[in-house]
Amino acid sequence: MGSLSSDKLNNISSQQISRIKTRDSRMKRNLISFFTGLLLMNFSQSELPPSKAQLPQKLPVGIFYSDLFLNHDTGINHPESPDRLRAIVKTIKNSSLHSPLLWPPFSEATPAQITRVHTPAYFQLIQKEIGEGKKLLSTGDTVLSPGTLTAALLASGAGIEACDLVMKRKISSGFCLVRPPGHHATTSRGMGFCLLNHIAIAARDLQARHGIKKILIIDFDVHHGNGTQDIFYSDASVFYYSIHQQGIYPGTGHPRETGEGKGKGFTLNIELPAGSTDAEAFAAFQNSLIPAMKQFKPEFILISAGFDAHHADPIGGLAYTPQGYAAFTQEIQKLAKEYSHGRTVFMLEGGYGLPGLAASVLEVIKAISTP
Numbered sequence: 001m002g003s004l005s006s007d008k009l010n011n012i013s014s015q016q017i018s019r020i021k022t023r024d025s026r027m028k029r030n031l032i033s034f035f036t037g038l039l040l041m042n043f044s045q046s047e048l049p050p051s052k053a054q055l056p057q058k059l060p061v062g063i064f065y066s067d068l069f070l071n072h073d074t075g076i077n078h079p080e081s082p083d084r085l086r087a088i089v090k091t092i093k094n095s096s097l098h099s100p101l102l103w104p105p106f107s108e109a110t111p112a113q114i115t116r117v118h119t120p121a122y123f124q125l126i127q128k129e130i131g132e133g134k135k136l137l138s139t140g141d142t143v144l145s146p147g148t149l150t151a152a153l154l155a156s157g158a159g160i161e162a163c164d165l166v167m168k169r170k171i172s173s174g175f176c177l178v179r180p181p182g183h184h185a186t187t188s189r190g191m192g193f194c195l196l197n198h199i200a201i202a203a204r205d206l207q208a209r210h211g212i213k214k215i216l217i218i219d220f221d222v223h224h225g226n227g228t229q230d231i232f233y234s235d236a237s238v239f240y241y242s243i244h245q246q247g248i249y250p251g252t253g254h255p256r257e258t259g260e261g262k263g264k265g266f267t268l269n270i271e272l273p274a275g276s277t278d279a280e281a282f283a284a285f286q287n288s289l290i291p292a293m294k295q296f297k298p299e300f301i302l303i304s305a306g307f308d309a310h311h312a313d314p315i316g317g318l319a320y321t322p323q324g325y326a327a328f329t330q331e332i333q334k335l336a337k338e339y340s341h342g343r344t345v346f347m348l349e350g351g352y353g354l355p356g357l358a359a360s361v362l363e364v365i366k367a368i369s370t371p
Ligand SMILES: [Zn+2]
Pocket: 221, 222, 223, 306, 308, 349, 350, 351
């Protein structure tokens, strides 16, 4: 370099500089267009809707209803009337919900499924009495009609199908809009408007066909579910929790009733005095059920969803509101997410004031359809 003249050096340098400048500006342009391209690409991607595969799968809520439930004819002025389901279905169909609803078909529970819970003698008795045209079941205050047996068998079948579809991840949760109700029916005795214990039949089917070991049944009907308690009283695989009004039909459900034998400690009864509100029920629910489930850790949650604790119900004496039922449901959903892979199925039990019943069921369905 020392042998080169300063002019030559200057010339070379200016040529090199100009080449470098040209190269730099080309690189700069390339870089700018590269980054602009990236930006544009990102922008245009964010404008496009994500493909179906990218979205987390949002499952529908299943509603299990059949017009055949209306054929269980209880006569004029009976509180457990077909109008209950008509009011609920109409309200649901006129509402907008967060998730799509699925109304899956289902069939009658089989004799084998029924007799996992009820004695064969009792199952024969109800078929015989309905066949003979009796108006009232001989074991308790349950009205019978020609359409009663089909309705009851279908109601049990609805619970079984709802559990099946939850287990197969076809629905996120199920609500069975059925009648006659079920939670007062014991293994060998129908009573309290009930014939077959649908929720117990669903629980036994989950255990037999899906290998579910531990099931929680939550019963928030205003009445104690004496039948369900009785069926699982000495069974540690099904935890029965009931929150109900103190001192009314059927007279069971005292907090000292906690199970027997292997089932000791797997029944939990909470009594509320007449007039108790959402807040009182909610506090009792949180203080009793949530700690118990830390031990039990259910794999599936079934809910005996009665709405006769609504403040305007003509039979019950508690003072819940539809928003209270929604709050209960949100707590149940939290429990299900924590222990049960989100698995819940609701079975309709009581609830006799039509506007309050329909509004409360809708709030529960809204709560379970909210992700
Ligand atoms: Zn009830």
